[in-house]
Amino acid sequence: xxxxxxxxxxxxxxxxxxxxxxxxxxxxxxxxxxxxxxxxxxxxxxxxxxxxxxxxxxxxxxxxxxxxxxxxxxxxxxxxxxxxxxxxxxxxxxxxxxxxxxxxxxxxxxxxxxxxxxxxxxxxxxxxxxxxxxxxxxxxxxxxxxxxxxxxxxxxxxxxxxx
Numbered sequence: 001x002x003x004x005x006x007x008x009x010x011x012x013x014x015x016x017x018x019x020x021x022x023x024x025x026x027x028x029x030x031x032x033x034x035x036x037x038x039x040x041x042x043x044x045x046x047x048x049x050x051x052x053x054x055x056x057x058x059x060x061x062x063x064x065x066x067x068x069x070x071x072x073x074x075x076x077x078x079x080x081x082x083x084x085x086x087x088x089x090x091x092x093x094x095x096x097x098x099x100x101x102x103x104x105x106x107x108x109x110x111x112x113x114x115x116x117x118x119x120x121x122x123x124x125x126x127x128x129x130x131x132x133x134x135x136x137x138x139x140x141x142x143x144x145x146x147x148x149x150x151x152x153x154x155x156x157x158x159x160x161x162x163x
Contacts, residue, residue: 005039007046012038053106057160064157068114071153075119082120082139094143096135098150103130107162114154121146 006012012035019034020026055061082091102108112123112133120138127133140146 004043006042008042008049011042014038015041053104053162055161056163060157060161064161067153067157068117071118075121079119079138086139091139092141094137094140094146096137096143096147097132098135098147099132100130100155102155102159102163104162107158108133111154111158115150
């Protein structure tokens, strides 16, 4: 019974928290509406989640989040420096193909989202076989280094978390 009411408890909690963040005021009514949305949305969408993703090392999620947060801060500074101080002719944008060792759709989605959230990079396309992702980098003189950074900083951690 509890599994039917809360098919994805983490999603229920997350939706409730996001709702409270969006309304920007914690009142009993807002909390109740957030909980109702947090219960209804996972129930309605549960048919699209036949297999619940398994986190093999859930505590690594916090480490991953801190690494991503740090990288976002650093990338913001780097992008600001590129925009403010580099001439257009000196900016070397590159398309980088990143081969994937990840097989979990949730892990690949998290990786693509992480790449896109980090200023200066955008994940643009996943190969039809799911074995590589195409990334656009605002400026780099070392595409292989960017690829290796993505694989070691993000993909390796996501692999530990999900697989």
